[in-house]
Amino acid sequence: MTTYTIPTTVGFSSVEFGLENNNQVFESPLSNSIQVSELTGARWYATFNLPPMKKANALEYIGFLQRLQGRVHSFSGYDPNHRSPSGTIAGSTLLVNGASQTGTSLVLDGGANSTLVLKAGDFFSVNSELKMVTADATTDGSGDVTVNFVPSLRSSWMIRIGLFLYDRLGGKSSFERSKFIYLNQQFNENPLKENFKSGYMYSDLFVDDSRLALLNAEDAINRGAKIYVNTNITKVIRDNEYWSVYLENGEILKSKVIINATGPYTVSVLNNIFGIKSKKKSNNY
Numbered sequence: 001m002t003t004y005t006i007p008t009t010v011g012f013s014s015v016e017f018g019l020e021n022n023n024q025v026f027e028s029p030l031s032n033s034i035q036v037s038e039l040t041g042a043r044w045y046a047t048f049n050l051p052p053m054k055k056a057n058a059l060e061y062i063g064f065l066q067r068l069q070g071r072v073h074s075f076s077g078y079d080p081n082h083r084s085p086s087g088t089i090a091g092s093t094l095l096v097n098g099a100s101q102t103g104t105s106l107v108l109d110g111g112a113n114s115t116l117v118l119k120a121g122d123f124f125s126v127n128s129e130l131k132m133v134t135a136d137a138t139t140d141g142s143g144d145v146t147v148n149f150v151p152s153l154r155s156s157w158m159i160r161i162g163l164f165l166y167d168r169l170g171g172k173s174s175f176e177r178s179k180f181i182y183l184n185q186q187f188n189e190n191p192l193k194e195n196f197k198s199g200y201m202y203s204d205l206f207v208d209d210s211r212l213a214l215l216n217a218e219d220a221i222n223r224g225a226k227i228y229v230n231t232n233i234t235k236v237i238r239d240n241e242y243w244s245v246y247l248e249n250g251e252i253l254k255s256k257v258i259i260n261a262t263g264p265y266t267v268s269v270l271n272n273i274f275g276i277k278s279k280k281k282s283n284n285y
Contacts, residue, residue, distance in 0.1 A: 002073045002074075003073070003074050003075060003076060004064065004067055004068065004073060004074070004075045004076075005075065005076055006048075006064065006075050006076065006077055007060050007061055007064050009057050009060055010050060010051065010053045010057050010061075011051075011080070012048050012049060012050060012051075012080055013049045013050060013051040014049045015046065015047065015048055015049065015079060015080055015081070016045075016046065016047040017044070017045075017046045017047075017079040017081075018044070018045055018046075019042055019043075019044055019045075019132065019150060019151065020042060020043055020044070020045050021038070021042045021151075022038075022039045022040065022041040022042050022043075023036055023037065023038055023039065024036070024037045024039060025037075026209055027210070028213065028263070031230075031262070031265075032230075033262070033263055033264060033265060035263060035264055040151075040152065040154060042150065042151035042152075043151075044130055046077055046079070048077065079123070082121065082122070082123055085118055085119070085122040085123070085124070086118075086119040086121070086122055087116050087117045087118040087119050087122060087136075087137070088112075088115055088116065088117055089111075089117040089118050089122075089124070092111050092112065092117060093110045093111065094108040094109070094110050094111040094117065094145070095108060095109060095110045096108060097109040097144065101153065102152070102153045102154065103152050103153060104134075104148060104149055104150060104151075104152045104153075105146050105147060105148045105149070106126070106146070106147045106149070106153075107144065107145075107146050108144065108145050108146075108147060109142070109143060109144045109145075110143055111139040111143040111144075111145060112139060112143060113139060113140070113141050113142070113143050114138065114139060114140070114141060115138065115139050116136060116137070116138045117137055117138070117139060117145055117147075118133045118136070118137040118147055119133065119136050119137075120133055120134055120135050120136055121133065124147075124149075126153060129151075129153075131149040131150065131151070132149055132150055133147060133148065133149050134148045134149055134150055135148045159200055160180070160200070163178035163200055163202055164178075166178065166202065167202075173203075175203035175205070176201075176203055177202070177203075178200055178201065178202035178203075179200065179201055179202075180198065180199075180200055181198065181199055181200065181201050182198050183198060183199055186201070228247065228249075231247055231248060231249060232247070232248045233245055233246065233247060233248075233269075233273050234246045234247065234248055234273075235273060235275075236258065236273050236274050236275075241256060242254045242255060242256060243255050243256070243257075243258050245258070260274075
C-alpha cells in the first residue's frame with residue numbers, strides 16, 4: 001500500500017473533520033434498560049469539499065483519485081483549520097520519557113520550563129497515528145509535561161492479552177484462534193503502511209442481542225416458565241420459606257429463589273425493591 005499526498009493546487013472550500021468513537025449500546029427488549037460499552041478502535045473521519053475549478057486542475061484531482069484505486073492506497077490529509085499546533089511544541093526538544101507508554105496520555109521531557117507546548121484541540125502523531133490533545137499541556141519547572149489526548153495508544157501486549165481472553169471466552173469453535181503474523185510473510189504485498197511490519201489475525205462474530213433475548217424467552221416458555229413483559233415489581237417480602245413478589249398488575253408470585261439479573265440496576269433493585277441496603281453505589285437511570 002502506498003501513501004500519496006493530496007494535491008494542493010486548489011484549496012478546499014470546506015472540511016469536516018472529527019473522531020468517531022467505537023461504542024456499543026445494548027438495550028434490553030424486556031426492560032428497555034441501556035448499557036454502553038466503550039471499545040477500542042476509534043477512527044478519524046474527514047470530508048474534503050473542493051470548489052469549482054478549471055479543467056486542468058480538475059484533471060489533477062481526478063488522476064489523484066484514480067491512483068488511490070479505491071481503498072487499495074491511502075493519502076495524507078489534514079485539517080486546514082489546524083495546520084500547526086497552537087502551542088510552542090514546534091521546534092522544541094521534547095522527547096518521550098519512557099518506553100511502552102499506553103492509554104490516553106504521554107509523558108514528555110526536555111522542554112523549556114513552564115511553557116504551554118500544546119493546547120486542547122491541537123493535533124500530533126504517534127507512529128503515524130493521529131491524536132488530538134484534550135487538555136492544555138504546560139511543562140513544569142523541570143521541563144516535563146504530560147499530554148492527554150484521544151484516541152488511545154495501543155501496545156502489542158495489550159492487544160495480545162485481549163485476543164487471548166477473546167479466544168477463551170469464545171469457547172470451542174471451528175474458527176481459527178487468533179495468532180501473531182508478520183505482514184510481509186503472510187501476504188505477497190504488505191496491505192498496510194510500510195511502517196506496519198506485524199499484526200494479529202483473529203476471527204470475529206457477532207450476535208443480535210435483542211433476538212438472543214427473545215429466543216431465550218421462548219425457550220423458557222417451552223420449559224414451563226411464565227414471562228411478564230414490561231411488568232415492574234413493586235415490592236418483595238420474605239415469608240418463611242418463600243419470597244412473595246408483588247407485581248404492578250396486582251399479581252403476587254411465590255418462589256423459594258429469586259435471581260436478581262437486572263444488570264446496571266442490580267443495586268437499585270436491592271435498595272428499593274428488596275429493602276436491602278447495599279454498600280455499593282446505586283445506578284438510578
